[in-house]
Amino acid sequence: MDTQPTPAGWLLLCVSGEEAIVYAVVKSGSHQYKATVGGELVVERLSEPVGSQIELDEVYLVDDGEQVMVGRPVVSGAKVVATIVEEFRGPKIRIFKHHPRKRYRRRQGHRQTYMRLRVDEIVKGA
Numbered sequence: 323m324d325t326q327p328t329p330a331g332w333l334l335l336c337v338s339g340e341e342a343i344v345y346a347v348v349k350s351g352s353h354q355y356k357a358t359v360g361g362e363l364v365v366e367r368l369s370e371p372v373g374s375q376i377e378l379d380e381v382y383l384v385d386d387g388e389q390v391m392v393g394r395p396v397v398s399g400a401k402v403v404a405t406i407v408e409e410f411r412g413p414k415i416r417i418f419k420h421h422p423r424k425r426y427r428r429r430q431g432h433r434q435t436y437m438r439l440r441v442d443e444i445v446k447g448a
Contacts, residue, residue: 343387346444348402349380357402357441367435372409375442378402384446391447399447404439411435 345358350365357363357378370376381400384391391397417430 343385344444345385346381346400346402347383348378349382350378354382357404357444359441359444361441362407363404363439363441364436365439366437367409368406368437370406372406372437375403375405376439378404381447384444386446393447397447399445401445401447402441403443403445404441407438407440409435409437 343358345356348355348357350363350368353365355363355365368376379396379401381397381402382393382395384397384400391400393400412434415432415434417428417432419428420426
């Protein structure tokens with residue numbers, strides 16, 4: 323099995339000259355992510371602890387290299403199994419409001435908490 327990096331940064335698994343990419347479009351929170359087996363996802367904080375295995379069952383699309391299954395709205399029976407690798411905080415965002423000539427100045431900051439997931443398996447649905 324030969325792996326080749328592509329310009330877009332994805333790794334293609336080449337088996338006897340054929341490219342086999344298995345991926346799924348999955349929803350976590352209010353965002354959609356493209357998940358590949360062995361890849362990582364950075365999602366907003368989940369309630370599970372670090373090291374636990376989770377199942378993301380809102381799968382909108384599954385592509386196994388031969389067949390593309392598109393859900394209406396989700397693919398029935400499909401799920402993505404992932405392990406929570408770490409919990410971390412993103413960069414600080416600074417909010418500054420002011421009204422000129424009125425002595426109104428408000429400063430506020432925010433740091434979002436994220437989790438890094440490692441995709442272990444993509445289960446195809448019916």
